[in-house]
Amino acid sequence: MINGQILKQAVISGANNISNQKNSINDLNIFPVPDGDTGTNMSMTVNAAVAALEDFDGTCAGDAAGITASAMLRGARGNSGVITSLIFRGFAQGLKDIEEVDGKNLAAALGIGVDAAYKAVMKPTEGTILTVARMAYEAGIEAAKYDRDVVSVWQTIVDKANEALAITPQLLPVLKKAGVVDAGGKGLCVIFEGMLSVIKNGIMIEADDDTAPATVSTFESAAAEFDDDIRFTYCTEFIVGRNAEIETEIGELRSYLESIGDCVVVVNDDEIIKVHVHTEQPGNALSKGLEFGQLLTVKVENMKEQHKNVKSTKKKAESLFPQNQKTISALLQLPQVTVLKTFLKTSVVTMLFRAVRV
Numbered sequence: 001m002i003n004g005q006i007l008k009q010a011v012i013s014g015a016n017n018i019s020n021q022k023n024s025i026n027d028l029n030i031f032p033v034p035d036g037d038t039g040t041n042m043s044m045t046v047n048a049a050v051a052a053l054e055d056f057d058g059t060c061a062g063d064a065a066g067i068t069a070s071a072m073l074r075g076a077r078g079n080s081g082v083i084t085s086l087i088f089r090g091f092a093q094g095l096k097d098i099e100e101v102d103g104k105n106l107a108a109a110l111g112i113g114v115d116a117a118y119k120a121v122m123k124p125t126e127g128t129i130l131t132v133a134r135m136a137y138e139a140g141i142e143a144a145k146y147d148r149d150v151v152s153v154w155q156t157i158v159d160k161a162n163e164a165l166a167i168t169p170q171l172l173p174v175l176k177k178a179g180v181v182d183a184g185g186k187g188l189c190v191i192f193e194g195m196l197s198v199i200k201n202g203i204m205i206e207a208d209d210d211t212a213p214a215t216v217s218t219f220e221s222a223a224a225e226f227d228d229d230i231r232f233t234y235c236t237e238f239i240v241g242r243n244a245e246i247e248t249e250i251g252e253l254r255s256y257l258e259s260i261g262d263c264v265v266v267v268n269d270d271e272i273i274k275v276h277v278h279t280e281q282p283g284n285a286l287s288k289g290l291e292f293g294q295l296l297t298v299k300v301e302n303m304k305e306q307h308k309n310v311k312s313t314k315k316k317a318e319s320l321f322p323q324n325q326k327t328i329s330a331l332l333q334l335p336q337v338t339v340l341k342t343f344l345k346t347s348v349v350t351m352l353f354r355a356v357r358v
Contacts, residue, residue: 001100002150002199004064008053009204010195011068015046016207017194018187025190028183030174038183041078045085046191048075062098065091065109073267073274074239077299080184082237082265082276083129084191086120087113089267103153107140110157122254122264127172129184135164136192151200158196161189232261232278235301236285240273243293256288272296278303 002010018025018039025039052071056064069092072085090113095101101109114133118124139160144153165185169176194205250273254266261279273292279285282300289295 001102002061003059003100004056004061005059006198007061007064007068007101008056010198011046011053011064012050013198013204014191014194015043015050017197017205018046018190019043020205020208021190025183025187028180028186030178030180030183037078038080039187041081042084042184042187042191045072045076045078045081048072049088060097060099061101062092062095065095068092073269074272074297076274076276077237078235079263079265079276080129080187082267082274083117083121083133083184084188085274086117086267087133087188089113090116101150102144102148103140103150104144104148106150107137107144107153107157110137111141120265120267122258122262125172127168127170127175128182129188131168131171132161132164132182132185132188136161154192154196154199158189158192161185161192165189232263232280233302233304234280234282235276235278235299235303236261236282237274237276237297237299238286238289239296240275240289240293241296242269242271242273246292248292250292253288253292257285260284 022039022043025042026037029038049068049071052067053064056067058064065088069085069089072088076082076085087110090111091106091109094109094112095105098105110133114130114137117130117133121130124130136157140153140157143156147153165181168182168185169180172182175182197203197205250266250268253273253275254264257264257266257275257277257279260281261277263276263278265274265276267274273289275285275289277285286295286298
């Protein structure tokens with residue numbers, strides 16, 4: 001059984017784990033658009049919950065799940081970030097008012113989130129984070145029929161999530177063509193693994209101090225290699241503070257957004273409406289949102305520029321790589337040498353080698 005404090009530590013551990021690995025997840029990002037930011041977006045989404053949980057000192061698991069879900073929905077960035085927030089919203093709904101939860105509670109709550117995520121997405125696509133979450137839930141709920149132990153069930157969920165991740169290229173041709181697994185699915189696995197560390201071993205994964213500097217491998221990204229056409233230029237996200245006097249159905253907003261873009265995700269909460277859409281008409285999307293209340297936050301990013309910057313950075317890194325590779329190889333050939341850190345200082349990447357003779 002886990003209570004609110006254990007769940008709090010698990011969420012923080014999951015957030016730290018994806019923060020530590022966000023660069024490598026960014027490198028996988030080619031679907032739905034190759035803009036190289038999935039790891040960053042998911043990290044920022046989960047870390048919004050970390051900030052909100054800072055002052056939580058209660059023991060009710062349902063309360064911890066509620067704080068987590070609310071913060072993640074408001075802080076969600078990008079398509080995968082919004083979907084991740086919906087998955088954790090399922091935990092909040094399924095664990096509401098429950099002081100201590102077991103494996104069956106967790107698996108069932110995950111199922112609520114998976115169902116909400118599938119319904120919120122404009123065109124649910126298999127081979128993505130949705131598949132990873134669904135297969136993990138299905139395995140977890142099956143395992144809970146025989147053993148409700150929280151460690152056993154969550155271990156099953158993590159194992160199945162990784163199995164599902166491995167088959168994403170078989171389900172989504174664009175991933176197979178690029179030779180990568182789904183970035184969002186990988187991010188979810190990393191978050192779940194971070195949570196498992198606390199649930200199973202009582203060990204919270206700490207955030208690395210040196211995760212920000214990129215290495216040469218960071219620039220060998222699928223986003224740069226896979227020169228796919230980006231149909232819509234602007235990733236548009238906003239939160240509307242709901243006006244209680246407006247009775248217009250939320251479906252009207254969703255239908256309008258689907259008519260001017262794709263990757264539409266609309267999440268309707270008691271107080272807010274969270275919107276994500278890729279479009280050529282961000283202004284029109286925002287104007288439609290205003291029909292439901294006041295805009296609380298707005299983010300508009302040019303995905304074509306993001307993709308161009310990723311490609312440009314990779315080219316610069318490649319121009320430096322040959323001489324750097326010689327240095328690396330020479331160091332590794334030294335007898336009885338321990339490589340402590342790998343950063344090479346150039347105008348593009350930072351990689352410092354420190355070798356200490358044993």
